[in-house]
Amino acid sequence: MDWFTAPGSWLTRLVLQRSLAALYFVAFLVAANQFRALLGERGLLPIPRFLAWAPFRRAPSLFHLHYSDRFFAFVAWTGAVLSAAIVAGAADLVPLWASMLLWLALWVLYLSIVNVGQLWYGFGWESLLLEAGFLAVFLGNSRTAPPVLVLWLFRWLVFRVEFGAGLIKLRGDPCWRDLTCLYYHHETQPMPGPLSWFFHHLPEPLHRAEVAGNHFAQLVLPFALFTPQPIASVAAGLIIVTQLWLVASGNFAWLNWLTIVIALAAIDGSRAAEVLPLPKPPALPAAPLWYEVLVLAFVAGVVVLSYWPARNLVSRGQMMNYSFNRFHLVNAYGAFGSINRIRTEIVVEGTDEQEITPDTVWREYEFKGKPGDPKRLPRQWAPYHLRLDWLMWFAGMSSIYAESWFLPFAAKLLHNDPPTIKLLRTNPFRGSPPTYVRARLYEYRFSGWRELRLTGAWWERTLIREYLPPITLRNLSSDANRP
Incomplete structure (x- = not known):
């Protein structure tokens, strides 16, 4: 099917998948370095104690089969090694089905950690990484051109992240509506960065301009992601710029970097490839029938699951960073509906x-x-x-x-x-x-x-x-x- 793939988006897929795998590597590295104190057998919130009352249907995880600190370390370091291998290009050196299994393995391993992570893993970027990682399973590799529909699902994901965050702000703290939230936020955010002190001391008119720019980036630009090129690329580029601003002003784990990565799906990779001094890609063969059927079934499933987060966006009782299923697929997102003053x-x-x-x-x-x-x-x-x-x-x-x-x-x-x-x-x-x-x-x-x-x-x-x-x-x- 000619409409099924977008051969010109090979560079978009390449950068998106390698960058996403790099963030998976960071996530597994964090788990490997910190789990023993936080979640280990003698940790602050031990996983064995959690598994004793949380059945598999409530928290799907490999650790229901077996738990020991050594096994957790094995899972975390295996995820780190697989992630590093994909960053190095391993997923493009194997057959299409093997590449999909590599990405699926990353998702299963990290899902297993998140679902037993309790308070330590109760952050929205955990679900975001899992959802993006599951989408990457169906992006394919260098053995076939990227499927158009999956690239559009990435745009839908960016839309929910940005628009959900924008709506929760307008519906939440009044300081977002009178443009004064950044009088406080750089000082009271969870973990300031080295430039936060300087951001805090910007003149108040600039703080108000920051908030206005944030509203534009989160409430207007997401709709432009679904427009024809080059408008969609410009919108994605502006979203990336606002995320880099957030990277500079604070420490939000991989939330901002992951938003940047998934926003790349809306960038016109064919034009970028023409500008950059890159070798021409090899001719990409047509997608096999089994792959097309699998992708279409997956897209249909995402469409069905999208009902709940879409309804959440228009609901007066909008939930922030909420998963509607235990597999963290097609979630609701949002951040900082309220701002601390002190x-x-x-x-x-x-x-x-x-x-x-x-x-x-x-x-x-x-x-x-x-x-x-x-x-x-x-x-x-x-x-x-x-x-x-x-x-x-x-x-x-x-x-x-x-x-x-x-x-x-x-x-x-x-x-x-x-x-x-x-x-x-x-x-x-x-x-x-x-x-x-x-x-x-x-x-x-x-x-x-x-x-x-x-x-x-x-x-x-x-x-x-x-x-x-x-x-x-x-x-x-x-x-x-x-x-």
């Missing part, structure tokens, strides 16, 4: 003194990404995802977010638990564990230009209250005591 941070401290007195010296634990020492400039971490740091941000807003894991976290610190300490930037008790641990809640605000010059401090902080009183191992339950 940044509250939990500062965790310990002491090795045997008794607490007014003169007790408390030493702070520093986290890798979240603000701590006022004189430390935030680092750029995205697309790498620091899961503990993100949950600390939520816990600072409300202790409800920390009920299931914060006391076990304190217990790990009291044991100097190596996997947990690995998640932190500094451990002030390397020789022996502390005798007491406590947590205090602070208000953090970016310093001004004058304060930065005089003190070298990027932040100013004010104590609000005690978050967790000083505790020892004797205060904790036997269950929380196990490192």
Whole structure:
């Protein structure tokens, strides 16, 4: 079928698939590096405990067949190796069916992790990566031209990501409607980056222009993705520019990078190939019949599943970052329907003194990404995802977010638990564990230009209250005591 494929989009597919595989590599690397402390057999939220009450139908995962920390590590590192292989071009060196199986394997492995990840994996970009990865299964490889309908499904995905985020803002916090949200957002976002301080100190008229530009990018440009070329390419290009702005202003794991990648599906690759000094691609053979039938069945399935997210977009009770099925296919997306006006941070401290007195010296634990020492400039971490740091941000807003894991976290610190300490930037008790641990809640605000010059401090902080009183191992339950 001549209408089935778009031979001129070979470059679009090449860049999209290789970039998507690179993000899969990051996701599996994050899982391999962090799971033992967060989800392992002796983690803060152990997977075996979760599997004991969550049946397969509720959380489809390979780990229902078997779980051990060694097996989880095998799954994560296998995903990383397969991802790296696809980045290097392995999927284009094998038959079409084998390429599809490679992508399907990535999806199954990461789905297995997400569905047992509990709070640590409750972010919208997990579903977005899974949905994009499943679409990539049906994009084919160099043995055939890219199927047009699958490229359009990528556009539909970008539309839901952008338009969903735009609608949730208009329906949510009034500051999005009066264009003042960015008076606060750069300062109060989950994990500021090295340029966030500078973005925060832009003049207020520029902040209002930022919000207006965001509304245009999320509420107008998504519709242009479905228009003829070159308009669709221009719209995708502008969406990419706005996502790069977000990359520069904060740390949102791979959310922005993944949005950039899937937006490439709307770029006219044939024109780009003409401009760039690239060799001409080989003639792509016609798609085999079995592949055409499979793709058409898949597209029909996506159309059916699209009913629920489409209805969600027009609903007054719009849900944000919601999966309508356990396989995270065709989801609802959105971000920052409300904006914090004040940044509250939990500062965790310990002491090795045997008794607490007014003169007790408390030493702070520093986290890798979240603000701590006022004189430390935030680092750029995205697309790498620091899961503990993100949950600390939520816990600072409300202790409800920390009920299931914060006391076990304190217990790990009291044991100097190596996997947990690995998640932190500094451990002030390397020789022996502390005798007491406590947590205090602070208000953090970016310093001004004058304060930065005089003190070298990027932040100013004010104590609000005690978050967790000083505790020892004797205060904790036997269950929380196990490192």
